[in-house]
Amino acid sequence: LAKTTQPISMDSYEGQEVNITCSHNNIATNDYITWYQQFPSQGPRFIIQGYKTKVTNEVASLFIPADRKSSTLSLPRVSLSDTAVYYCLVGDSAGGFKTIFGAGTRLFVKA
Amino acid sequence: DTAVSQTPKYLVTQMGNDKSIKCEQNLGHDTMYWYKQDSKKFLKIMFSYNNKELIINETVPNRFSPKSPDKAHLNLHINSLELGDSAVYFCASSHLGNSLGANVLTFGAGSRLTVL
Numbered sequence: 435l436a437k438t439t440q441p442i443s444m445d446s447y448e449g450q451e452v453n454i455t456c457s458h459n460n461i462a463t464n465d466y467i468t469w470y471q472q473f474p475s476q477g478p479r480f481i482i483q484g485y486k487t488k489v490t491n492e493v494a495s496l497f498i499p500a501d502r503k504s505s506t507l508s509l510p511r512v513s514l515s516d517t518a519v520y521y522c523l524v525g526d527s528a529g530g531f532k533t534i535f536g537a538g539t540r541l542f543v544k545a
Numbered sequence: 546d547t548a549v550s551q552t553p554k555y556l557v558t559q560m561g562n563d564k565s566i567k568c569e570q571n572l573g574h575d576t577m578y579w580y581k582q583d584s585k586k587f588l589k590i591m592f593s594y595n596n597k598e599l600i601i602n603e604t605v606p607n608r609f610s611p612k613s614p615d616k617a618h619l620n621l622h623i624n625s626l627e628l629g630d631s632a633v634y635f636c637a638s639s640h641l642g643n644s645l646g647a648n649v650l651t652f653g654a655g656s657r658l659t660v661l
Contacts, residue, residue, distance in 0.1 A: 466647035477549075477635045477652025478588070519586065525647045532601050533578070533639075533648050535588040 438522045443540040452509045454539050456522030459503050464526040467498060467505045472519045472538070481520075482507070509541075517543045548572050549653040551636050557659045558626060565622045566656045568636030576600075577619035578650065579611060580635040588635070594619055595641065626660045633657045 439457040446452045458467070466485050470478040482489055484496040484505070495508040509516055519538040549570045558564055570577065579591040593601040597613045608624045619638075623630060637650040 468647050468649065470650075475655070477637070477655050478650070479652070480649050483647060483649065521588075523647070532590060532593065532603070533650060534590060535580075537587065 438524055438536050440520075440522050440536065440539045442537065443542065445542050445544065446512055447544050448513055449511050452512050452516070452541060452543075454507045454509075454520055454522075454541070455504055456507070457504045458522070458524045461502050461524050462526070465502075465524045466526060467496065467502075468523045468525070469494070469496065469507050470521040470523065470535070472521065474518075478521060478535070512541075512543045514543050514545060517541060547653075549636055549638055549651050551634075551653040551656045553656060554654065555657050555659075557661065559661055560626055560628060562626050563622070563624045564626060564658070565620055566634055566636075566658070567618070567620045568653060569618050570636075570638040570651070571617065572638055572640075572651060574638035574640045574651070575616060576639050576641050576648075577613065577616075578637040578639075579619065579621050580637060580652075582633045582635060582655070584632070592619075592621075623658075626658075628660050631658055631660045 468483040469481045471481050472478040482494050482496045486498050489496045497506045519540050521535050521538040551568050576595045578593045582588050590603050591605045592611045594613045610622045613619045633655045635655045636653040639648050639650045
């Protein structure tokens with residue numbers, strides 16, 4: 435299972451764009467990159483998943499360079515309610531029985 | 546209509562007691578999991594079940610016994626509770642099948658267990 439490295443914490447202000455980068459140097463050919471968001475006192479929630487280039491949905495964008503050794507989750511115009519822990523995971527469906535979460539990035543959005 | 550529901554949400558008990566946490570999913574998923582999140586907020590996988598069969602037991606003490614009566618339910622029974630069992634326990638489910646992409650989990654709201 436490919437290991438991921440993310441910043442432990444980040445601070446931002448309301449209305450700013452936030453980019454959280456995840457390193458996954460040992461990503462395998464079949465691996466996808468998945469991001470989850472966890473609010474206090476709640477379970478993690480799926481945000482976005484991608485394999486290469488760029489993926490965008492109503493919540494975030496995910497940028498993946500050609501070598502796929504890193505990825506960046508982009509949250510446009512954050513609000514106070516985006517304060518949460520963001521987890522980057524790397525894996526494929528075959529390894530799905532043992533989906534492992536790292537320490538995540540604690541994002542704190544200030545007014 | 547909650548997709549993954551756990552009960553109880555809060556559980557306070559004494560050391561040495563036995564307790565259970567129940568989990569149900571209405572998503573039609575074939576795989577269910579239990580995760581433990583300790584005070585340092587690390588999420589650790591404990592068990593995973595696929596079609597009612599145990600697939601992963603991540604070196605969890607024998608005091609923890611999961612039971613899956615059907616694909617929609619995965620309950621967790623804990624015997625002889627210890628102080629170190631205090632944590633938030635999350636149930637999750639997913640559909641593995643032959644889908645492309647990586648596994649996407651849907652989590653419940655968590656059950657906070659406090660052992661005194």
